[in-house]
Amino acid sequence: MEAIMIYMPIALALLGLLYMIVKQSWVMKQDAGDGKMKEISDHIYEGALAFLNAEYKLLAFFVLIVSVLLAIVAHFVETTSYLIVIAFIFGAIFSAFAGNIGMKIATKTNVRTTQAARTSLPNALKISFGGGTVMGLGVAGLAVLGLTGFFIIFFQLFMDGAWTNTMDMTIVLETLAGFSLGAESIALFARVGGGIYTKAADVGADLVGKVEAGIPEDDPRNPATIADNVGDNVGDVAGMGADLFGSYVATVLAAMVLGNYVIKDMGGNIVSEGFGGIGPVLLPMAIAGAGIIISVIGTMLVKIKSNNAKEAQVMGALNIGNWTSIALVALSCFGLVTWMLPETMQMNFFGEGMQNISSMRVFYATLVGLFVGAVISSVTEYYTGLGKKPILNIVQQSSTGAGTNIIAGLATGMISTFPSVLLFAGAIWASYAFAGFYGVALAASAMMATTAMQLAIDAFGPISDNAGGIAEMSEQDPIVRERTDILDSVGNTTAATGKGFAIASAALTSLALFAAYVTFTGIDGINIFKAPVLAMLFVGGMVPVVFSALAMNAVGKAAMEMVEEVRRQFREIPGIMEGTGKPEYDKCVAISTQASLKEMMLPGLLTIGFPILIAFVPLLFGMEPRAIAEMLGGYMAGVTVSGVLWAIFQNNAGGAWDNAKKSFEAGVMINGEMTYKGSDAHKAAVTGDTVGDPFKDTSGPSMNILIKLTCLIGLVIAPILGGHTAETGAVATENVEITADFAAKKVYVDFIIESNEYAKAIISVSSIIDDRVSTEELVISGTKAEVDAKIAELKSKSSQFKMDVTDNRTEK
C-alpha cells in the first residue's frame, strides 16, 4: 500500500478530471435556448476565445524567452537541470489549458443557465454551479496531475525512484519549481491582463452607453456590451482560475521542499519510516489529491429544492457544500498525517535548535490553515457585506458628497487590514509553533485542498451574471432575470469572500515559498540588521504600491480607447440606436484584448525585472552570493508584507464601495430619510464605485500574483545564489579534515577555504541506526571564521551529549 502512495494523488486527480468530463458533457447536453440567446452566447464565447488566442500568442513568445533564460541558467549552473525548461513549459501549458477549460465551460454554461431559469430556479442553480464545478475540477485536477506527474518523472530520473539523500531530492524539487513558475507566469497574464480587460470593457460600456447614450446596461445596441460580458469571464473566471491554479501548485511544491528539509533535520534518511523514506514530501500531494475527491463530494451537496428560494437558501446550499468539504479535509488530514509521517520528527528551529515534533502537531498546523481559510471569508464579508456597519457608514457619508464617500471607503479598506493581518500573523505564528515552516506550508496546503470547491462557488457567480446579461439582451420574461439575479446576488457575496480566500492562499503560499527559498539558498536566515537587506525590504515594500498604480492607470488608458471606439460606432454606424444597424462587437473585443495585453507589460516587467536585477546586478559586480541571497530575501519579504496589505486594502475598499452603491437600489435610510437611486447621495456612491472598480477587480487581485511570482522567481534563482556557486571562483583551496567518532556516529568534514571571505565545509555524518548506515551531507558556508565557529559548535554539541570527540584536524 505504502509503495503505491506516490501514485495515489495522480489517480485521484485523474478521477477528478473524469468526473469533470462527465459533468461537462452533462452541462453541454442542456438546452442552449433559442436563436437570439444562442447568438449572444456565441458572441461572448468567440470574444473570450479571441482574448485567449491573443493571450496565447503573447504567451508563446514570453514562454520562449523565459525558456531560453532558464536554459542559459541550466548551462552555467552545474546543479540546475535542463529539465527545468520542460517543467516550465508544461506548467505554462497546463495552466493555460485549465484556463481554457474554465473559460469554455463558463461561456457555454451562461446561456444554458438562462434557458434553465425559464423553467425553475433549482435548475438554473444546478446548471450554473455545474459549470463552476467543471471549472474548479479542471483547475485542481490539472494542477495535481501536472505537479505529481512531473515529480514522479524527476524522482525516477534523478533518484532512480528510490531515496538517496536530501541533496538529490533538492535537485528534484528545484527542477519541479519550473512547473510552478510556468503556472504562475500564466497567472500573471490571466489575472493582470484579465483584470485590465474586464474593467476597461466595463467602464467603456458604461461611460458611453449608460451615461452618454442613456441606454440600459447589457443593451444589445451597445457595441461594448459583448466585450463587457467577455470581461466577466476573462477576469473573474479565467483570472481567478489561473490565480488559484498557481497558488495550488506553489503551495504543494513549497510544502514538499520543506518536507525534504524535515528529512534533512532528521538525519537525511527516514527510509525505515516507510513510504520509501519520502513521507513528508509525499504528504502535501496526498492532501491535495484527497482534496479533489472531497471537493467532488462537496459540489454534489449543493442543491436547492424550492422554486421560490431566495438568496439565503442558495447561500445555505453553497455553505453546506463548503463546510462539509472543510470538515472532510480536516478528517483526511488527520488520517494522512498520522499515517504518512513518522510519529516523532526532528525539526530545526532557527535560533532555538532541534526540537522533537510529533505528527499530531503537524495535524494541528493543518487545522490552523483550515481555520484561516474559513475566518478570512467572514472578515471580508463583514467589511464588504450589504447591511453591515462599514457599508452603512459609507452610505451615510455619501450624503455629504463624493469626497466623504471616498474617505469612508478608503478608511474601511484600510481598517480591514487590522483583523486580516492579525489573523495571518496569528496563523503564521501558530502553525510555525506547531511544526515549523513545514507546518506553515501544510497549513496552506490544507487550506488549498478545497480549491476545486472554492472555484466552483466562485465561478458560478460570473456565470449567473452572464446569464442575467443574456436574459436582458435577448429580452426574456422578467421572471428569468429575477431568478438569475438571485444567483448573481449570491455570486457577488461569494466573489468577495473568494477574493479573501485568494489573498489568504497567496499570503500563506508566499510564506511557504519564502521559507523554501531560504532552505534552497542555504543561508542562515535573513537579517534585516544588514543595511543592504533593509534597503531591499524598503524596495520590496514599494513595488506593490507602484504596481497597483500602474494597473489602475492601465485600466484608465484601456478604457479611454474603448470609449473612443464606442463613440465612433454610435456616430458612424447608421441605425445603431434604432436597433436596425448591427454594432461591431468584435472591434470592441479586439480593443479590450489588445489594450489589456499591452498595458499589462509594464507591471509585468516590474514584477519579473526587479528580483532578477537584484540577483544579477550585484553578482556582476562580484558581490558575495550569500549576501545577495539575503538581499533578495529581504526584497521578497517586503513585497509579501506590503502586497498582502495592499491586496486587503484595495479588495475590501473596492468591495465596500460597490455594495454601498448597491445599497441604494433597495433604498437606504440617511438622516431619517429613505434615499434611493438617482439621489445626490447615490451619485456620490457611484463615484466611489468608479474608484473601487479597478481596486477590487484589477490592482487588488493582481497583488496575489505579484507576491507569489516574486517568491517563485526567488526560488528559481535560489540555487544560483546558494551553496552551488561555491564550485566557481575559488581563490585558494585548503582542506581540513576532522574525524569525530562518537557513539554510533562518524563525522567527516571537508573544509574548503576559497578565501577569507568565503569558505564552506561539507560535513558527512554517518549514523548507524538499527544496523543500517545512513549518511547525511550538510553544507556549511560563510566566512572562514563563521565556518570555523560552526564546526566548533558541532563539536561542542557532541560534548554536550557526553560523547568522546577525537579531533584529528590538521591544517594543510
Added chain:
Amino acid sequence: MEAIMIYMPIALALLGLLYMIVKQSWVMKQDAGDGKMKEISDHIYEGALAFLNAEYKLLAFFVLIVSVLLAIVAHFVETTSYLIVIAFIFGAIFSAFAGNIGMKIATKTNVRTTQAARTSLPNALKISFGGGTVMGLGVAGLAVLGLTGFFIIFFQLFMDGAWTNTMDMTIVLETLAGFSLGAESIALFARVGGGIYTKAADVGADLVGKVEAGIPEDDPRNPATIADNVGDNVGDVAGMGADLFGSYVATVLAAMVLGNYVIKDMGGNIVSEGFGGIGPVLLPMAIAGAGIIISVIGTMLVKIKSNNAKEAQVMGALNIGNWTSIALVALSCFGLVTWMLPETMQMNFFGEGMQNISSMRVFYATLVGLFVGAVISSVTEYYTGLGKKPILNIVQQSSTGAGTNIIAGLATGMISTFPSVLLFAGAIWASYAFAGFYGVALAASAMMATTAMQLAIDAFGPISDNAGGIAEMSEQDPIVRERTDILDSVGNTTAATGKGFAIASAALTSLALFAAYVTFTGIDGINIFKAPVLAMLFVGGMVPVVFSALAMNAVGKAAMEMVEEVRRQFREIPGIMEGTGKPEYDKCVAISTQASLKEMMLPGLLTIGFPILIAFVPLLFGMEPRAIAEMLGGYMAGVTVSGVLWAIFQNNAGGAWDNAKKSFEAGVMINGEMTYKGSDAHKAAVTGDTVGDPFKDTSGPSMNILIKLTCLIGLVIAPILGGHTAETGAVATENVEITADFAAKKVYVDFIIESNEYAKAIISVSSIIDDRVSTEELVISGTKAEVDAKIAELKSKSSQFKMDVTDNRTEK
C-alpha cells in the same frame, strides 16, 4: 581646545537662542496695525493659546502616567536609572516650550506681516520670515541645549566626566533616551492632534460657510473662521515644529549610541585619540551645534529688494539661504569629522566582520544625508508642483468626473513612492557602505543640521497664509492681499517640500534608532526567517495603515461636530449674517480643541500600545527576552517600511490633488478648451482636494511621528530585553574561565550559563598599547551552544593572528 569641545554644542545652542530672542523682540516691535486687524489677530492668538493650554493639561496627565511607568521599569531593571524619568519630563517640557515659542511668534507675526504688506513686499517677507526664523531657532536651539545639557549631566553622574568603558556610556545614553521619548511624545499630541484640529476647522468652516451659507473664505461672519486660522498655526507651525524637534533629538541621540558602538568595536578605549575618548559620541552633537549657527547665517541671506518681485524671486531668496546652509554644513562636517574622529576606525559589519573605516568615509556618509535632504524635496516638488506632468494629468482626468480625478490622484501618490523609496534605499545602502550604521545615523544628523533653516522656510508659509486671512477679514486694500498671496503661494510650495524633508528625516531617524535598538538589546540582528519575527513584520506593516484610517475618520468626526456648531450659530445668533451679531468664535475653537484631543487618543494608543504589548505580553508568558527583542525589532521594521510608504503616498497624493484644484484658478487647458473655476472639472477637482486634505495634513504627516515614536519606545524598552535581564531568573550558574595570553593582550572570560536556552559570556580583553592598559568588555549571549561557538571563534581568530592561546578552560 579638545577638552572643552563637550561644551561647544551647548554654547552654540545658547548663541542661537540669543539670536532668536533678538529677532523675536525685533518682530514684536513692528507695527501690529489698526484696531480690527489687531482684534482678529488677538482672537487667533487666544485660540492658539486655548489649544495649547488644553493640550498641556492632557499632556501633564500623560507625562505623569508614563513617568510612573518609567519609574517602575527603573525600579525593576537594575541598569535603568531613575534619572530617565527626569530626562523624559524635561524632553516633554522642552518640546512643549519650543512649540509654545513657535505658536506665539507665529500668531504675533501674522498681523505684523499684514501691516508690513501695506507698505511693501520686501518688508512683508522680512517680517514673516523673521517669525519663521524665531520658530526655527527656538526648536533647534532648545533641542541641542536640552540634549547636550543632559548628556553632560549624565556623563558627570555616571562616568565622573571621564571615559571608563562602553558599558557605562551605554547607560548614559539609555538614560538620555528618556529625553528623546519625552520630545517625541509631545510630537504625537502636536502633530496628530494638530492635524485633526486644522482639518476639522477647515472642513467645518468651508462646508457650512462657503457651501451652505455662500460666504467667502475667511469671512468674519463665519464662526469657524478663527478656528480655521488657529488651525493653520496648530497644524502647520506647532505640529511641524514638534515633529522636527523630535527628529532632531532622536537623530543625534541615535548617532551618539552608534558612536559609542564604534568605540566598542575599536577596543573600548580611544582616549589616546583625544576628545576624552568620546569623539565619535560628541561628533553628532557638534554637527548639530554648528548647524544652528549655519542656519542663522542662512536666514540672514533671505531677502528681496524689489517691491514688484514675484513668486520666483521670493523662492530664489529662500533657495539662496537654503543652499548656502547646506553647503556650509557640508564644509563643517568635513572639518568636524576629520578633526574629531580617529583617522582610521574599526567597525563591525554584521556578517562581514571587522573593517577599517577612514574618517573620510564618515564624511562621505554625511554628504549622502545632505544629498537625500536636497533631492527628496525635488521629488516631492515634481509630483505635487503646479504645471508639472502629474498635476496636468490629474487636471485632465478631472474632466471625466470625480472618480477619475480620485484615481489619478491616488495613482500619482502611489507612483511617487518609486523614486522616493529608491532614493532612501540608495541612501541607506551608500551611507552604510561608507561607515556602517554610524554612517547612516550621521547622514541623518547632517541632513537635520539645517533644521532651523528648514523650519524658518516652512513656518513663514502659514504665517503668510494667516496674514492673508487677516487682510481679508479686516477688509484691507486688495494690494495687501496680493502681496500676502505671493508669499502664501511660495509657502505652499515650501510646505510640500518641507513635508518631503520631514519624511526623509523621519525615515533616516527611524533607521538610526532601529540600529541603536539592536545594539542596546545586544542581539545579533533581526532574522525574519523566524516565524514570530515575520509575523510581527506583518503586524508592524499593518499599523500605519490602520493609524491612517483612524486619523482620517477622526477628522470626519471632529468636522461633523464643527458643522453642527456653525449651523447652530447661524440659526440662533440674530443678525450674524448681516454682520451685526457677533459670532462666538471661542465656541468653535473649543470644539476643535476638544474634538482633536479626544480623537487622537485611539491612534495614539495604537502607537504606544502595540510595542508595549509585544514586549511585555510574551515576557509575562516566560518567553526568552532575546527572542522578544527580535520580534519587537521585526515590528519596528514593519512600521518603518510601511509608514514611510504611506507617508509618501498620502502626502504626495494630497499635495497633488490640492494643486490640481488650484490649477483651475488660473485656468487650465482640457481637451483644447480653457477651463476655469466653477466648471464641472473644477468641481471634480474640489472633491479630490476634499479627500486629499486629511491625507496631506493629518494622516500623512502623522506617519513620521508613528515610525519615530515606535522606534523610540523600542529603544527605551531595549535594555529590559537586552543583556541586562541576564541578572534575573538564572536557572543555574556555572563559570568557565579562559585565560588567553597572546602578544600584548590578555583575555578573561566569565561564562555564565543560566540554562541550555540562555547563557552569556562576559569577555574582558586587556590590551597594552603604547604602554597604556585599556580594557574592553564584550558581552556575548545566546544559547549555550551559540556562546560556546562564539568563544571558539574568538580562539580561532587569535590562532589566525599566529598567537599562542592557552586554554585553561575548566568546567565546574
